[in-house]
Amino acid sequence: MSEEANILIVEDDEDINQLLCNIIRKLNCFAQPAYSGTEAMLYIEKQNWDLVLLDLMLPGKSGEDVLTEIVQKSAVPIIIISAKGEQQSKIDCLQFGADDYITKPFDVNEVSARIHVQLRRKQRTQGILQKKELTYKDIIIDLNRRTVLVNGSPLKLTAREYAILVLLLSSPEKIYSKANLYESVWKEAYYGDENIVNVHMSHLRSKLAQANPNEVYIETVWGMGYRLKN
Numbered sequence: 001m002s003e004e005a006n007i008l009i010v011e012d013d014e015d016i017n018q019l020l021c022n023i024i025r026k027l028n029c030f031a032q033p034a035y036s037g038t039e040a041m042l043y044i045e046k047q048n049w050d051l052v053l054l055d056l057m058l059p060g061k062s063g064e065d066v067l068t069e070i071v072q073k074s075a076v077p078i079i080i081i082s083a084k085g086e087q088q089s090k091i092d093c094l095q096f097g098a099d100d101y102i103t104k105p106f107d108v109n110e111v112s113a114r115i116h117v118q119l120r121r122k123q124r125t126q127g128i129l130q131k132k133e134l135t136y137k138d139i140i141i142d143l144n145r146r147t148v149l150v151n152g153s154p155l156k157l158t159a160r161e162y163a164i165l166v167l168l169l170s171s172p173e174k175i176y177s178k179a180n181l182y183e184s185v186w187k188e189a190y191y192g193d194e195n196i197v198n199v200h201m202s203h204l205r206s207k208l209a210q211a212n213p214n215e216v217y218i219e220t221v222w223g224m225g226y227r228l229k230n
Helices: 014-026 037-046 063-073 087-095 108-128 159-170 178-185 194-211
Strands: 006-010 030-034 051-054 078-082 100-103 133-136 139-142 147-150 218-221 225-228
Touching: 006 014, 006 037, 014 030, 014 108, 030 037, 037 051, 037 063, 051 063, 051 108, 063 078, 063 087, 078 087, 078 108, 087 100, 087 194, 100 108, 133 159, 139 159, 159 178, 159 194, 159 225, 178 194, 178 225, 194 218
Parallel strands: 006 030, 006 051, 051 078, 078 100
Antiparallel strands: 133 139, 139 147, 218 225
């Protein structure tokens, strides 16, 4: 990578954790091992991270619980690396805020490539968004710090919710279809699964409404999609 990234590895198996650390160091990035969900959350509270690799089957606090806590506190991208290969497990994690899902046993080169993709996306986004701040009504987004203020108070968003809000504020007049939103935020082809977009949009609107009950920020244009409400 063009600059060193800080990556947190949450994996209770010492051998796998060290293998992942070695993969990350070969990408010239800093690797911080954590062996439990509790330890991981201490690191999340302590500093900002560019990426989190998260196992699901952890001692004590489960990986699913850790995922939920992280997305409530930070917009950091998260890659799940788990022996749970069930399709529903993958769908649940992606809907709850994970950015990618890799099944164990994994291929070292594939993991390296997936990490590189997430870090490259972050760099590309930072390069495109030359403005330091986006504003709309009483929403202020600090693009450098990845923070959101609404009605003067900080608003905690998941990585997906944050990306949706940035997209909408970047083009205030544009109507985004669900396909537009999915392909822009998830960086994948859209195959008509409206539920994923609906869930994230619903959560975002709910958080905005709680921050300022007297304002409506996002409107549905029936048959077309979503846009900022004038």
